Amino acid sequence: PNAPLIFIPQDCLFLIPFSALQDEEGDFLIQKHTILTAPSIQVLDLTHQPKKEILETSINALVVGNPTMPSLAEKLGEKPKKLKELPAAKAEAKIIASLLKTQAIIGTQATKVNIIAQMPQARLIHFSTHGKVDPIRPLGVIALAPCEDDNGVLTNEEIIQMFGQPHKPALQAELLVLSACETGKGRITGDGVNGLSRSLMVAGVSRVVVSLWNIRALSTAFLMIKFYQILKNFPYLKPADVAKALNQAQKWLAGLSCEEAKEELEKLKPYIYQGRRQRKAEAYINYYSKFRTRAPYPFADPKYWAAFTTIGL
Numbered sequence: 001p002n003a004p005l006i007f008i009p010q011d012c013l014f015l016i017p018f019s020a021l022q023d024e025e026g027d028f029l030i031q032k033h034t035i036l037t038a039p040s041i042q043v044l045d046l047t048h049q050p051k052k053e054i055l056e057t058s059i060n061a062l063v064v065g066n067p068t069m070p071s072l073a074e075k076l077g078e079k080p081k082k083l084k085e086l087p088a089a090k091a092e093a094k095i096i097a098s099l100l101k102t103q104a105i106i107g108t109q110a111t112k113v114n115i116i117a118q119m120p121q122a123r124l125i126h127f128s129t130h131g132k133v134d135p136i137r138p139l140g141v142i143a144l145a146p147c148e149d150d151n152g153v154l155t156n157e158e159i160i161q162m163f164g165q166p167h168k169p170a171l172q173a174e175l176l177v178l179s180a181c182e183t184g185k186g187r188i189t190g191d192g193v194n195g196l197s198r199s200l201m202v203a204g205v206s207r208v209v210v211s212l213w214n215i216r217a218l219s220t221a222f223l224m225i226k227f228y229q230i231l232k233n234f235p236y237l238k239p240a241d242v243a244k245a246l247n248q249a250q251k252w253l254a255g256l257s258c259e260e261a262k263e264e265l266e267k268l269k270p271y272i273y274q275g276r277r278q279r280k281a282e283a284y285i286n287y288y289s290k291f292r293t294r295a296p297y298p299f300a301d302p303k304y305w306a307a308f309t310t311i312g313l
Contacts, residue, residue, distance in 0.1 A: 003032075003033055003034070004033065004034045004036055004240050004243070005018075005029065005033035005034065005035055005036070006036045006037075006038055006313070007035070007036070007037050007038070008037075008038045008039075009037065014037070014184070015184070015185065015212055016212075017212055017302065017306040017307065017309065018035050018037065018309070019035045019247060019250060019302075019306050019309065020302035020306035028254075028302070030247045030250055030251055031251065034240055034243050034244050034247050035243060035247060035309070035310075036240055036243045036310060036313060037309050037310060037311045038311070038312070038313055039197070039198060039201060039311055039312065060121060060122055060123045060124070061097070061100040061101075061102045061122060061123065061124040061125070061126070062102075062105070062115070062118050062119065062122035062124070062125045062126070063093050063096055063097040063100065063102060063103075063104045063105065063125075063126045063128075064093065064104070064105050064106070064110050064115055064125075064126065064127050064128065064129065064144070065086075065089050065090050065092060065093020065094065065097075065104050065105075065106050065110075065127075065128035065129065066085060066086045066087070066089040066090035066093065066106050066107070066110075066128065066129065067105075067106065067107065067108075067110030067111070067129055067143065067144050067145035067152070068107050068108045068110070068145040068146070068152075069082055069083040069084065069085060069130065069143055069145075069152075070082070070083065070143055070144065070145070070146045070151055070152030070153050071083070071146075071151070072130075072132060072141065072143070072153060083130045083143055084130075086128070086129065086130065086217055087217075087272045088217040088218050088220070088221040088268065088272070089128035089129060089179070089217065089220075089221070090104075090106055090128070090271060090272065091221055091268040091271035091272050092128045092179065092220070092221040092224050092225060093105075093106060093126070093128040094106070094271045095225050095267070095268075095271060096126055096128075096224060096225060096228050099225075099228050099229065099232065100124065100228065107145065108145055109145070110129075110144055110145045111144060111145045111146070111147045111150065111152065112144040112145070112146075112147075112150050112152050112153070112154050113147060113149070113150055115144055115154075116154070116162060119163070119171055119173075120163065120169040120170070120171055120172060121172070122171075122172070122173055123172060123173055123174055124173060124174065124175050124176075125171075125173045125175070125176040125177070125205075126176075126177045126179065126224075127142055127176075127177065127178050127179060127180060128179045128180070128221075128224070129142060129143045129144065129179075129180050130142075130143035130180055130181065131143070131178060131180030131181045131182050131183040131196075131211065132181065132182060133182050133185050133195075139155045139156055139157060139195070140155065140156045140182075140183060140185065140195040140196030140197075140199070141153055141154065141155055142154040142155075142178065142180065142183070142196065143180070156195050156196045156198070156199035156200075157199070159196070159199040159200060159203050160199050160202060160203065162203075163203035163204060164199065164202045164203040164204075170203060170204035171200070171203045171204035171205050172204060173204070173205045173206070174205075174206045174207065174237050175205075175206065175207050175208075175209070175237065175242055176200055176205045176207075176208050176209075177208070177209040177224070177227075178196060178197075178208065178209065178210050178211065179209075179211075179215075179220055179224050180211065180215070181211060181213070181214040181215050182211060182212070182213060182214060183195075183196050183197070183210040183211050184196075184197055184210035184211055184212045184309060184311075185212065196208075196210065197210045197311050201311070201312060205312075206237075206312055207237075207242050207310060207311065207312035207313075208310075208311050208312060209227075209242065209246060209308055209309070209310050209311075210308070210309060210311065211307040211308050211309075212306075212307050212308075212309065213303075213307050215307050215308075216303075216304055218265070219253060219299050219304040219305065221268060222253055222256070222261070222264050222299070223249050223250065223253050223304075223305060223308070224249075225264075226248075226249040226252050226253065227245055227246055227249040230244075230245040230248050230249055231245040233245075239313050240313070242310050242312075243310040246308060246309075246310050250305040250306065250308070253299045253304065253305045254297065254299060254300050254302075254304075254305050255297060255300070256297060256298070256299055257296060257297060258296060258297075258298060261298055261299070
């Protein structure tokens with residue numbers, strides 16, 4: 001039980017949620033194994049550079065949540081539209097930043113220019129925002145705040161250009177989490193997915209946590225907060241520690257009862273209720289508070305927890 005199970009997928013197999021696969025007894029694999037996904041051998045070699053321990057009291061963490069949203073076209077030929085704000089992502093980022101003893105960068109401060117400048121120094125990076133696959137080109141996109149000279153859209157191509165070249169500063173992060181939709185998708189190639197995850201690892205990141213489909217804001221906030229609470233038990237991030245923490249958080253979310261979910265929701269309220277948008281936040285909270293109309297375990301379906309996967313050993 002809990003023995004590591006390492007997948008090295010090819011082609012579109014990178015898009016399979018291995019943690020949600022079931023054995024002959026009908027049990028999900030994460031109930032019996034720690035699930036890890038390794039990139040191609042070439043990419044894996046790039047990530048095995050010695051780095052110092054993280055997740056200590058003096059951790060150098062970069063946490064970004066709910067930036068002032070940029071505009072992005074949903075489909076080819078459509079006019080770009082401003083992406084919707086994510087109140088739960090702001091709460092997620094603030095709580096995680098508190099766990100990591102730092103301050104979350106949110107709203108207008110979370111510009112691409114500002115974040116890019118801080119990324120090379122960070123040992124741990126967490127994004128709680130929108131993720132997209134660019135419909136014009138199969139590029140992974142991270143939504144950040146626009147400014148006068150920039151549209152706020154960070155693509156995997158830009159990550160390679162800024163951090164993945166010999167004459168550029170490499171990223172030093174042991175872990176980068178993309179708590180956003182579809183951050184594990186991209187262009188399918190013979191040795192995997194050419195998207196955000198590969199670009200980040202080529203740029204120097206040791207391990208990434210990405211999603212395989214459109215995620216739900218509230219369940220993701222619950223999952224990510226629990227993930228970091230568990231991860232603090234692994235201060236040196238040995239092989240498989242990130243996957244262990246993620247899998248434990250996924251199992252916790254799947255087994256969360258309605259009453260427990262309400263308690264978790266109460267913890268988010270102080271971070272969502274703020275300023276002029278309080279009325280909108282109240283409606284958001286009230287909508288998700290109706291757990292009594294759902295099944296006894298409202299997040300048991302894998303669609304709520306299985307989207308996220310750990311890539312890298």
